[in-house]
Amino acid sequence: xxxxxxxxxxxxxxxxxxxxxxxxxxxxxxxxxxxxxxxxxxxxxxxxxxxxxxxxxxxxxxxxxxxxxxxxxxxxxxxxxxxxxxxxxxxxxxxxxxxxxxxxxxxxxxxxxxxxxxxxxxxxxxxxxxxxxxxxxxxxxxxxxxxxxxxxxxxxxxxxxxxxxxxxxxxxxxxxxxxxxxxxxxxxxxxxxxxxxxxxxxxxxx
Amino acid sequence: xxxxxxxxxxxxxxxxxxxxxxxxxxxxxxxxxxxxxxxxxxxxxxxxxxxxxxxxxxxxxxxxxxxxxxxxxxxxxxxxxxxxxxxxxxxxxxxxxxxxxxxxxxxxxxxxxxxxxxxxxxxxxxxxxxxxxxxxxxxxxxxxxxxxxxxxxxxxxxxxxxxxxxxxxxxxxxxxxxxxxxxxxxxxxxxxxxxxxxxxxxxxxxxxxxxxxxxxxxxxxxxxxxxxxxxxxxxxxxxxxxxxxxxxxxxxxxxxxxxxxxxxxxxxxxxxxxxxxxxxxxxxxxxxxxxxxxxxxxxxxxxxxxxxxxxxxxxxxxxxxxxxxxxxxxxxxxxxxxxxxxxxxxxxxxxxxxxxxxxxxxxxxxxxxxxxxxxxxxxxxxxxxxxxxxxxxxxxxxxxxxxxxxxxxxxxxxxxxxxxxxxxxxxxxxxxxxxxxxxxxxxxxxxxxxxxxxxxxxxxxxxxxxxxxxxxxxxxxxxxxxxxxxxxxxxxxxxxxxxxxxxxxxxxxxxxxxxxxxxxxxxxxxxxxxxxxxxxxxxxxxxxxxxxxxxxxxxxxxxxxxxxxxxxxxxxxxxx
Numbered sequence: 192x193x194x195x196x197x198x199x200x201x202x203x204x205x206x207x208x209x210x211x212x213x214x215x216x217x218x219x220x221x222x223x224x225x226x227x228x229x230x231x232x233x234x235x236x237x238x239x240x241x242x243x244x245x246x247x248x249x250x251x252x253x254x255x256x257x258x259x260x261x262x263x264x265x266x267x268x269x270x271x272x273x274x275x276x277x278x279x280x281x282x283x284x285x286x287x288x289x290x291x292x293x294x295x296x297x298x299x300x301x302x303x304x305x306x307x308x309x310x311x312x313x314x315x316x317x318x319x320x321x322x323x324x325x326x327x328x329x330x331x332x333x334x335x336x337x338x339x340x341x342x343x344x345x346x347x348x349x350x351x352x353x354x355x356x357x358x359x360x361x362x363x364x365x366x367x368x369x370x371x372x373x374x375x376x377x378x379x380x381x382x383x384x385x386x387x388x389x390x391x392x393x394x395x396x397x
Numbered sequence: 398x399x400x401x402x403x404x405x406x407x408x409x410x411x412x413x414x415x416x417x418x419x420x421x422x423x424x425x426x427x428x429x430x431x432x433x434x435x436x437x438x439x440x441x442x443x444x445x446x447x448x449x450x451x452x453x454x455x456x457x458x459x460x461x462x463x464x465x466x467x468x469x470x471x472x473x474x475x476x477x478x479x480x481x482x483x484x485x486x487x488x489x490x491x492x493x494x495x496x497x498x499x500x501x502x503x504x505x506x507x508x509x510x511x512x513x514x515x516x517x518x519x520x521x522x523x524x525x526x527x528x529x530x531x532x533x534x535x536x537x538x539x540x541x542x543x544x545x546x547x548x549x550x551x552x553x554x555x556x557x558x559x560x561x562x563x564x565x566x567x568x569x570x571x572x573x574x575x576x577x578x579x580x581x582x583x584x585x586x587x588x589x590x591x592x593x594x595x596x597x598x599x600x601x602x603x604x605x606x607x608x609x610x611x612x613x614x615x616x617x618x619x620x621x622x623x624x625x626x627x628x629x630x631x632x633x634x635x636x637x638x639x640x641x642x643x644x645x646x647x648x649x650x651x652x653x654x655x656x657x658x659x660x661x662x663x664x665x666x667x668x669x670x671x672x673x674x675x676x677x678x679x680x681x682x683x684x685x686x687x688x689x690x691x692x693x694x695x696x697x698x699x700x701x702x703x704x705x706x707x708x709x710x711x712x713x714x715x716x717x718x719x720x721x722x723x724x725x726x727x728x729x730x731x732x733x734x735x736x737x738x739x740x741x742x743x744x745x746x747x748x749x750x751x752x753x754x755x756x757x758x759x760x761x762x763x764x765x766x767x768x769x770x771x772x773x774x775x776x777x778x779x780x781x782x783x784x785x786x787x788x789x790x791x792x793x794x795x796x797x798x799x800x801x802x803x804x805x806x807x808x809x810x811x812x813x814x815x816x817x818x819x820x821x822x823x824x825x826x827x828x829x830x831x832x833x834x835x836x837x838x839x840x841x842x843x844x845x846x847x848x849x850x851x852x853x854x855x856x857x858x859x860x861x862x863x864x865x866x867x868x869x870x871x872x873x874x875x876x877x878x879x880x881x882x883x884x885x886x887x888x889x890x891x892x893x894x895x896x897x898x899x900x901x902x903x904x905x906x907x908x909x910x911x912x913x914x915x916x917x918x919x920x921x922x923x924x925x926x927x928x929x930x931x932x933x934x935x936x937x938x939x940x941x942x943x944x945x946x947x948x949x950x951x952x953x954x955x956x957x958x959x960x961x962x963x964x965x966x967x968x969x970x971x972x973x
Contacts, residue, residue, distance in 0.1 A: 207755045208835055209791055213762030216784065220769050251751060253875060253923055276758070278751035299758035303765035 197224035199314045200242045204228045204260065205249035205276070210299070214247070217303055218310070231255035231263075240269050243321050245294070245313035247306075250277040250284055258284060261291050270320065272313035276301065330394050333379050341378070344371040348384070349391030451526075451546035459483045459500050462541060471526070471548055473518030489515035489523060503530045503542055513549070524550040615713040619648045620706065623664045635694075635715045637687035648711075653685045672698055672709055684713060693720050752798045756791040763788035813852050815964055818888055818896050819844040821855060825862045826886065832870050836882065843887040849963035851896055853941055858961070861934040861945075862886075865900040865957045868930065871923055872904030872955060883954075895943065895960040903954040912949055934959075 201223055205211050211227045218225045224244075228234040232255060234246075246264075250257040261273055275288050275296040285296040294316065295309045337345060347357045358368045381387040391397050408416065445452060451468035453461055461479050469476045472487050479487075488496050492515045499512045509531045517523045527547040534540055609616055615632035619625055625643045633639055636651055643650065649664050675698045683691045695714040700707065763784045770781045822844065833840050851858075866884070873882040887899040907915060907922070914920040916931055935945040938959045949955040 207759070209759035209787065210755055210762070213759040213766065213784075213787065213791075216766045217762045217769070220766060253871075278754040278758075299754040300761040301758060303762055 198243070199223065199318065200239075200244040201225040201310060201314070202228065202234060202238060202244065202246045202271075204231060204234045204246065204252070204257070206230060206252045207249070210249070210276075214306075218307070221307060223310070223314075231257070231260035234260065235263065238269075243314070243317050245272045245274060245310060245317055247274050247276060247310065250275055250288075251279070258287055258291075261288065261293065265291055272317050274306070274309055274313055276306075327393055330379075330390050333390075334394050336378050337375060341371050341375050344368060345375050345379075345387070345391065346396050348372060348375070349388045349396055351388075451548070453484075453544040453546065455484075455500075455542040455544060457504065457540050457542075459542075468546055471546055472516065473520060473522070487516050487518070489517050491515060499528070499530070500542065503532055504540065507532060514546075524548060525553050526550075527552075613714070615715070616710055617643075617648065617651070617713065618708055618710045620708055621668065623648045623668055625650075626708065632713070635686075635692060635713060636684060642687075651684050653683050653691055668709075672700075676700055681716075682713075693717050749798070753795050756795040756798070759791040760788045760795070763791065812854050812856070814855060815850045815852055816855050816858075818848060818851050818858075818898065818961070819846075821859055822862060822886055822888065822898070825859045826866065828863065829866055829870065833884075836870060836874050838870060838873050838882045838884050841883065841885040843885055845887075845889045848888060848890055848896060849894075851961045852964040853961060857937045858941065861937050861959060862898065862900070864930040864934045865959075868957070869900055869902035869904065869955070872902055872906075875905050876903075890963075891960065894963055896963055897958055897960050899956055899958040901954065901956040906951040906953050906955050907947075907949040908951055912947075915947065916945075931957075 201218055203211055203214055203218075203225055205214070205227075206229055208229070211229065215225050215227050226237075228237065230252060248257040248260060255263075257275055257277075264271065264273075270292070272294040273288070273292070275285070275293055276299055277284065277296065278299050288296050294313045297306060297309070334342070334345075343361070344357060347360060352360065354365055354368045354372065358365045361368070375381075376387065379387055379390055381390060388397075405413070405416075445463070445465050448465075449467060450465075451471040452463075452465045453468050454463040456462050460481050460483055462481075464472075464476060464479055466476070469479065472479065472484075474487065484496070485493060495512065496514060499510065503510055509529055512528045512530070514526050514528050515523060516526055525548075527549045529545040529547070530542055532540060532542050610630035612629060612631055615635045616627075616629045617625060617632055618627045625646055625648055628640055628643055632643070636643075638650075647664065675696065677699075678697065680696045682694050682696045684694045686692055693716050695716050697712045699710050699712070701710065702708070766784050767781050767788070770776050770784070822842070826840065826842075829840075832838070866886070869884050873884060876882055881903070883901075883903045885899075885901045887897075887901065889897050889899075891897050911922055915922075916935055931945075938945040938961070942962050943960040945957070945959040947955060947957045
């Protein structure tokens with residue numbers, strides 16, 4: 192696993208050896224890479240934040256419980272999708288887990304197929320989130336390249352104002368706005384106004 | 398008649414005759430007079446000598462002219478010596494000056510003057526006289542002083558005696574009076590004291606009454622016959638009677654009907670037997686209220702004699718509120734026990750669920766793996782059998798958990814047998830072989846050979862050993878990777894002839910707080926523990942007349958140890 196980084200990785204944290212052994216076996220059979228940890232600390236010390244995937248997490252464990260680990264991850268702003276597995280389903284525990292953003296909460300013993308399906312969904316969700324985040328980061332980087340005046344013009348443009356209106360609003364000539372707009376389209380790498388508007392939305396300009 | 402003699406010459410014979418006759422008559426008269434005088438003088442002499450009064454006649458210079466024999470006897474002198482001499486020799490030196498003055502005064506005064514004189518006789522005796530004196534002028538114009546001496550020694554003595562007597566009487570009277578005054582003062586004091594005491598008594602009575610009447614405890618005073626003498630206000634409240642309805646009546650009015658049936662005999666028995674027994678003790682009794690209801694009471698009885706009569710005071714406390722509370726508490730406890738049982742069941746259910754679901758989910762996963770393997774065209778049968786074996790083991794484990802849970806819950810029957818403790822330990826440890834390998838625990842036995850046998854329920858003691866080893870393994874699992882994990886089981890014989898079994902690990906140890914609670918039910922340091930193992934183990938060991946203890950130090954490790962009595966005729970087969 193170390194030499195070639197897998198596309199996605201499932202983390203499994205459970206203090207019971209046989210649960211780890213059996214579940215990792217099952218998951219590996221689907222071709223999904225998996226890494227097992229016997230405690231929350233073990234996981235916190237070894238996980239890779241840049242690795243897409245999901246976390247299958249036991250609730251009741253010595254020292255740090257699954258719910259405590261979830262809190263810690265939220266605190267570290269690491270939004271990996273979590274599927275809780277619990278030996279004994281507990282309503283307060285599960286609601287707490289969901290409020291903190293868990294994607295699922297399953298009672299042991301669970302249907303392996305259901306778990307595998309949920310796992311795939313979670314991985315996909317993480318991938319989507321990561322893409323979206325990457326896109327946002329890219330756009331933010333481009334946006335940061337605009338001059339303050341260009342930034343100002345862009346806001347007005349994506350809000351749907353015509354060049355004339357923008358010029359009038361900023362009390363400059365139409366010609367100046369034309370130049371700004373061309374520069375904006377270039378820097379934001381936008382094909383047309385529609386794409387620029389979407390970018391504006393993603394960057395929270397509208 | 399004599400002047401007629403001048404004219405005698407001129408007188409006639411008749412006349413002379415007359416004159417002669419006159420003279421003769423005169424002579425006769427004179428002779429008669431003389432005779433009278435002689436008689437008087439004789440009388441005077443008799444009077445002078447014989448009258449029992451000391452009589453002296455003094456001349457102007459105070460020299461004794463005449464003295465009668467009584468006076469001589471009085472003065473104790475010789476008549477010849479005293480005649481012509483003054484009395485100075487006879488007068489006590491202290492009275493000589495007053496005597497001189499007296500004589501002068503006497504000479505100058507025609508009346509009788511009295512003087513008390515102290516005289517001394519020649520023989521030295523001293524005596525007192527009362528001297529009455531008067532002055533008389535004799536025919537020859539000489540002045541003489543008459544002194545009458547009256548011996549007043551006796552009188553004085555009498556007077557003195559009298560005055561002494563009077564004095565004594567006065568003293569006596571004064572003393573008596575003083576005594577009376579004293580007595581009076583004492584009496585007054587006593588009266589005052591009595592008044593004060595009475596005041597104090599009244600005050601005390603008032604205080605006592607206020608206390609008695611403010612007391613929530615009822616106080617009933619009865620005499621020997623069981624008649625109520627006095628009650629306090631609380632009695633009225635407790636029994637619902639007013640004082641007039643009770644005082645003077647029998648105390649059995651306050652006793653339940655059931656005991657009133659045989660009223661008098663019962664009361665007598667009560668007074669004779671129950672009360673003396675109850676004195677100084679608190680008895681729970683029932684009282685009868687005016688409305689016929691019963692009131693639970695705490696009764697204490699005190700005994701006191703007053704004016705030779707025996708009285709009993711019964712102090713009763715209405716404990717119906719306490720009884721109610723006790724009842725409520727009992728109900729509350731029952732509820733609590735019920736809730737606790739429910740909680741225990743919930744706790745156990747949760748524990749059982751968690752413990753069992755772990756191996757079950759492993760089973761599900763393993764079988765799912767096998768199913769997937771079997772979907773391949775050329776299934777790896779070796780791999781499949783490996784996985785199936787694991788599934789099998791996990792299923793057995795689940796069953797074992799359920800079984801041991803049932804063991805916890807079901808009532809135990811002890812089946813004792815003679816066992817070598819070391820054999821038992823070897824057998825028990827076998828179960829953990831896999832765990833030791835998996836968690837890299839170095840297991841060591843330090844079993845003393847040739848120990849006496851123990852007479853125990855093998856299953857139960859094995860359960861204790863398994864529990865302790867399971868705990869140690871769980872503790873060792875918490876150690877960081879690559880730390881040496883040691884677990885040892887030791888057996889030995891104590892000085893008191895007990896078998897001691899020690900399970901020792903070098904795990905993280907227990908904190909002080911954990912040490913305090915570790916043996917209490919439902920306390921656990923494990924996320925998935927129920928907190929039952931140690932408390933059950935301890936009760937099992939104690940059922941075998943042994944004890945279970947532990948030593949623990951944070952970051953050093955923990956040793957749990959328990960003792961078991963060795964097999965003796967007393968606890969061995971003979972009894973079994």
